[in-house]
Amino acid sequence: ERGGNNSFTHEALTLKYKLDNQFELVFVVGFQKILTLTYVDKLIDDVHKEFRDKYRNEFQQRGTLGLLNGTFDFKDDFLRLLREAEESSKTRAPTVMKTFEQSLKSQKTVKCMIETRGEKPKEKVKNKKNKGSKKEGAEVVAAPGKAPAGEKPLSAEKEELSKDEILQRNREEFFKRHMKAGERSSKSPKAEAQKEKGKKPRVWDLGNSNAKVLDYSNSATNGSAEAPPGEEFDPEIALGDRNREPGRLYDLEYESDDEVEEEKVLQNPAKPSVKKGGLGGMFGMLKGLVGSKSLTREDMDPVLEKMKDHLIAKNVAAEIAVQLCESVAKKLEGKVMGTFTTVTSTVKQALQEALVQILQPQRRVDVLRDVMDAQRHRRPYVVTFCGVNGVGKSTNLAKISFWLIENGFSVLIAACDTFRAGAVEQLRTHTRRLNALHPPENHGGRTMVQLYEKGYGKDAAGIAMEAISYARNQGFDVVLVDTAGRMQDNAPLMTALAKLIAVNAPDLVLFVGEALVGNEAVDQLVKFNKALADHSMAQTPRLIDGIVLTKFDTIDDKVGAAISMTYITSKPIVFVGTGQTYCDLRSLNAKAVVAALMKA
């Protein structure tokens, strides 16, 4: 599902690959990373075409047995193609150095080269005009006659001039300079005028391109000047916008206006292309329904656009939606569709498969199984919870300890959140409640849950280490370490977290993320992983092993956060939190989530 880009780097080698979806072939080229070979893409394309044409019959007729039995003697062809590709990259003759006469310097007189502040722009304009080789032209018209003609192209808003015009002006310049040195002074005001026209400010196409319209500061200040008196005197406004400060809100509106306008501009050019595709698309659809049509990029693009917008509407992070659609496009390009399948249905199915594949983890995290293993080795199983502020770490920690107790394992909760007020008390209340639900009498006289805390303000990593050794001595099965919430940009806190994890080497590092998060999920996970990798001393750093997705009951079917998180980390979602009571702990059902995601 990550088929978006087509190159892969491993140690000293770079691999570039190309997929042939029609015959299910993969072409891979490997070369040393330090060499930048320009002919690789062309080589792959040529090899692909030749191989396909040469063995097309075998693929089509003899199927798998043909593949197994056939001899594919392609070596000579490949060597030939390689030689051709190498030669084609060498055919460009090395550029000959310009002689002094040809260079620009010879065309400037000494006076020109003296740089003074005021004259600098003039010189630049002159250099621009002298670009290109000099030529002795016979058609030299008188300078004033040509000058207005030369001005015309510059007065157009384009800054690039056609070659002919450049040549013309070069010729004039050359002859003018050699014949009349005095003319230069008359040229300079013209040059300045031309320069101003040439460097006209970029005008945007939105409505009146007036500097006044582009300046929003007036309206903002006007608005904010009006609002405060209004707030003080009008209670309804105050009630309506209880928590706002006047200046801030106006800023937000201003930003969104800009974005809306940009979107409109972007959509306008996109619309005509869609309309054009409509008519052609109708016949294409009919042809696609009946015959066996192979998918092209143009067919898939409108559908993929729609799917991408649909995914983004379902709260999948924008860059991930784009990458997903890219990879689906790559996977389907050139594939032959069966009869009675439309492009839409094929694309939707491919996208669905990709989504299910993303959500189904590579290695299923079975916590109970691993706890049993640790139990056998007489050491506690350590789980660490990390995440940003307010996602539900402590609540879900309590839910998970309840689940573990139900399965007969004793739990030690380590209160390593020494910062937030009430964190330790919260855990103490949970411990009390859990012990009330599962009193020691039911479990052979041992307390199932205990809290290990050292108050506030202490070093979290130290508390964790002590908690783990305490658990080992007392024979607890699981240690759940609760850490303080921290923003991913907060470097000292991230260092502290990385140190905690590196020093204590927990068995499972769970990242707690809420399902309400949107594009932030990408940033959070990337920065958390990066911090863990950077500050770890070991060869293979401990990264996030699993994700706990919380507040799942607050989203109806906008379940895109699950996709974003698993895509970024490739780690499974181990638990899903669906509420605030102890029983609201679920495991992920990939098919149900994908169904909710694809539902229109």
Place this chain on the structure above:
Amino acid sequence: AMAGGLEPHLEALRRELRASDPAVLSVLLALLAVAVTLLIWRFVQGRRSSRKAVLLLGLCDSGKTLLFARLLTGKYRDTQTSITDSSAVYRVSNDKSANVTLIDLPGHESLRLQFLERFKAAARAIVFVVDSVAFQREVKDVAEFLYQVLVDSTVLKNAPALLIACNKQDVTMAKSAKLIQQQLEKELNTLRVTHSAAPTSLDGSATGGPAHLGKKGKDFDFSQLPMKVEFVECSARGSKGEEGDADFEGLEKWLAKIA
């Protein structure tokens, strides 16, 4: 009473048919013809594609693709990790004209469930290939995959015959089939407890499936499963190296029995 109720209806139908003009009649006949055709077609389809597939499942690098190639062509081939399925028709060696479709599925974790989903309904039998050399290391992963195959609802319903092929027996450190069977039974015993104790799935259905492998109360045993399970030792590479034949008579005999 049923016939009595039917008679007046038939009479009314006959009267209706006689009274109406030919257009309606022809339309009705056409519809009837289409319905009959559809029924026949569905029936024939059902008969034709009645589960003739034998799936080759297993972890990565257990030897599925090599076994596949050996069974079909008898020759040794260098294989790569499969990323897609391969299927071909395999003719059983003795003179029965029976044939089965061998399907080789990728074993990689990110692909295996997806392909199993696609082909499980067509499976008449499943060959689960186990790497006997790396078994000690991989026993948990092998058991996890086997468990996922066994609790699948379609698999339980169809109960295809299961053969656990302990591959790579040509290597001296390979474990015997008996040992593999015992270890798998123990591991599956633990797994069914942990899976059924896992939190329930999002849409309410339990993750372990409503099925509980084997009998409750007793230790798990392969004989408790609804399908026939056999263990066989084989070697796709063969004891004489790449030139010689593969060593899998047990597998071939079992395939002949299945077909």
